[in-house]
Amino acid sequence: MTDDLTDDLTDEPAGLRVLVADDNPVIRAGLTAVLSAADDLTVVAEAEDGRAAYEAALHHCPxxxxxxVRMPGVDGMAALPHLVRVAPVMMLTYSDETDLVQEAVRLGAGGYLVHGEFTTQQLTQAVRDVGRGRPHFTPTATNALLAHVRGNATAHARPELRALPKESSLKGLSQLQSTMGQSSQSRFQLSGREAEIMDLIASGMNNQQIAAVCFISEKTVKNHINRIFAKLHTTTRAQATAKWLGVA
Structure with a gap:
């Protein structure tokens, strides 16, 4: 009986081991202190640049x-493609440029937190989420991803609505705007939150991912999606996406 009990305890999930990479020693110390205060998180190593982070990752297997993002020598963006092969990576930075956020996600980042947009509790929860494969983004990073999604939606719109001929006049622009009518959001009478969630659906995110990006529960996401489907008169994500992008 004792052996069985020991085996059961051994099978319990262990805490997450974290590597912190930042060139500012004060920030590293602060992050380490915050994360170490959580019972299920342990900082196993610190690094001052991308190269040191990669070496520490190989050694400690966090x-x-x-x-x-920005560090002397090998910066975060250069190290990111190599680090994601070792463990899930969350960008934690002051750099909030839209292009950087989009590039980080393209290179495999599982989350992007901008300093000043999260509490200590949100930080520890974000680490847990990313460690479990759930994306986590602060508002600025979320807006950057939405801008990318909306840009793709425009690129896939009907050809006659994508661009004006070079010789188009102001009158032609007015006619084009009339042809396009109201935006998808107003056309389908979606709220701001519903439009945001519909953009994320169109990008291919599942309910769990949308919940993480929007800082809401999966149940709330489902409720929003039900209302979206009702307003778009659709029953599937594919149908809703086609209508939303104007290709139905």
């Missing part, structure tokens, strides 16, 4: 890597 469960999650917190990575700054």
């Amino acid at each position: 469960d999650v890597i917190l990575l700054d």
Whole structure:
């Protein structure tokens, strides 16, 4: 009986081991202190640049890597494609440029937190989420991803609505705007939150991912999606996406 009990305890999930990479020693110390205060998180190593982060990752095999974008020597963006092969990576930085956020996600980042947009509790929860494969983004990063999604939606719109001929006059522009009518959001009478969620659906995100990006529960996401489907008169994500992008 004792052996069985021991085996059961051994099978319990262990805490997450974290690597913190930032060139500012004060920030590294602060992050380490915050994360170490959580019972289920342990900082196993710190690094001052991308190269040191990669070497530490290979040595310590962390469960999650917190990575700054701009560091001397090998910066975070250069190290990111190599680090994601070792463990899930969450960018934790002051750099909130839209292009950087989109590039980080393209290179495999599982989350993007901008300093000043999260509490200590949100930070520890974000580490847990990314360690479990759930994306986590602060508002600025979320807006950057939405801008990318909306840009793709425009690129896939009907050809006659994508661009004006070079010789188009102001009158032609007015006619084009009339042809396009109201935006998808107003056309389908979606709220701001519903439009945001519909953009994320169109990008291919599942309910769990949408919940993480929007900082809401999966149940709330489902409720929003039910209302969206009702307003778009659709029953599937594919149908809703086609209507939303104007290709139905």
